[in-house]
Amino acid sequence: MISVKNISYTYMTGTPFEKTALKNISFDVAEGEVLAVAGHTGSGKSTLIQIVAGLIDLQIGAVEIDNLPVADKKIRRLVGIVFQYPEHQLFEETVERDIAFGPKNFGLDDAEISARVEEAMRQVGLPAELKNVSPFELSGGQRRRVAIAGILALKPKYLILDEPTAGLDPLAKENLLKEIFGVIKKSGVTIILVSHNMEDIARFANRVVVLAQGKILFVGTPRELFAQEEILSRAGLEPPPITQLLRKLNIDENILSLDEAEKFILKNWRKV
Numbered sequence: 001m002i003s004v005k006n007i008s009y010t011y012m013t014g015t016p017f018e019k020t021a022l023k024n025i026s027f028d029v030a031e032g033e034v035l036a037v038a039g040h041t042g043s044g045k046s047t048l049i050q051i052v053a054g055l056i057d058l059q060i061g062a063v064e065i066d067n068l069p070v071a072d073k074k075i076r077r078l079v080g081i082v083f084q085y086p087e088h089q090l091f092e093e094t095v096e097r098d099i100a101f102g103p104k105n106f107g108l109d110d111a112e113i114s115a116r117v118e119e120a121m122r123q124v125g126l127p128a129e130l131k132n133v134s135p136f137e138l139s140g141g142q143r144r145r146v147a148i149a150g151i152l153a154l155k156p157k158y159l160i161l162d163e164p165t166a167g168l169d170p171l172a173k174e175n176l177l178k179e180i181f182g183v184i185k186k187s188g189v190t191i192i193l194v195s196h197n198m199e200d201i202a203r204f205a206n207r208v209v210v211l212a213q214g215k216i217l218f219v220g221t222p223r224e225l226f227a228q229e230e231i232l233s234r235a236g237l238e239p240p241p242i243t244q245l246l247r248k249l250n251i252d253e254n255i256l257s258l259d260e261a262e263k264f265i266l267k268n269w270r271k272v
């Protein structure tokens with residue numbers, strides 16, 4: 001379990017640029033869940049997940065991962081983080097070497113490393129033939145997959161993804177999400193997903209934390225969130241497009257996905 005207790009964080013304290021990015025944030029992440037973090041740009045999402053991953057030092061409050069304080073070096077092996085635009089950090093000559101980089105640093109033996117590279121490539125839907133290709137010859141979507149595979153090859157118990165599909169075209173985005181959440185969820189990994197996309201949150205998250213100006217505005221299920229218009233408008237968020245459309249038609253069932261809409265329409269088509 002990840003437990004975040006009363007954390008606050010200020011950048012550049014004591015300078016004219018001082019900026020409080022997080023104020024008194026508390027929540028837990030249970031094992032096996034997909035917890036989304038949503039909020040307007042600048043609301044503190046990236047600051048929060050970097051603190052949870054131990055990449056930014058705590059100022060106020062505490063983060064515990066499996067009962068270890070986040071500053072404990074042992075948590076490095078428990079938590080994997082995929083930054084926004086992670087493909088910018090690829091640097092090795094081949095896909096295989098890039099994915100193997102982290103596992104090598106963990107000191108794993110060669111057989112284990114190559115098994116992990118193969119498995120991670122499968123998990124993100126990269127064909128094995130691409131192993132010896134330079135990442136720089138790949139498409140943007142494929143490079144993104146290589147970067148994500150490099151984190152999966154570490155087999156983290158907790159996986160943090162900061163806008164994993166930002167900047168991809170709709171098809172690449174859809175495929176990547178299906179792969180991430182289909183294959184990886186089966187492996188039981190716990191996920192913290194930062195996303196601006198309410199449709200993705202509705203489809204994949206069990207719970208969602210909404211941040212606004214560094215404070216928690218809401219914690220609950222996506223279904224609860226999308227029923228609360230006032231919270232959404234205070235956070236600068238909108239329900240998924242299908243939900244908005246049906247509400248405009250005065251169908252006020254809390255329908256969150258195309259699948260639910262299809263079922264509803266088939267059942268009620270005479271009335272619609």
Ligand SMILES: Nc1ncnc2c1ncn2[C@@H]1O[C@H](COP(=O)(O)OP(=O)(O)OP(=O)(O)O)[C@@H](O)[C@H]1O
Pocket residue numbers: 011012019020021039040041042043044045046047048
């Ligand atoms: N390194 C930094 N130095 C100073 N201020 C920063 C720094 N990083 C972030 N901030 C400020 O802290 C606040 C929260 O930023 P953060 O990046 O956590 O937001 P975010 O929710 O991830 O935004 P986005 O959706 O744009 O990625 C913002 O006001 C931002 O300008």
Ligand SMILES: [Mg+2]
Pocket residue numbers: 045046047
């Ligand atoms: Mg961010």
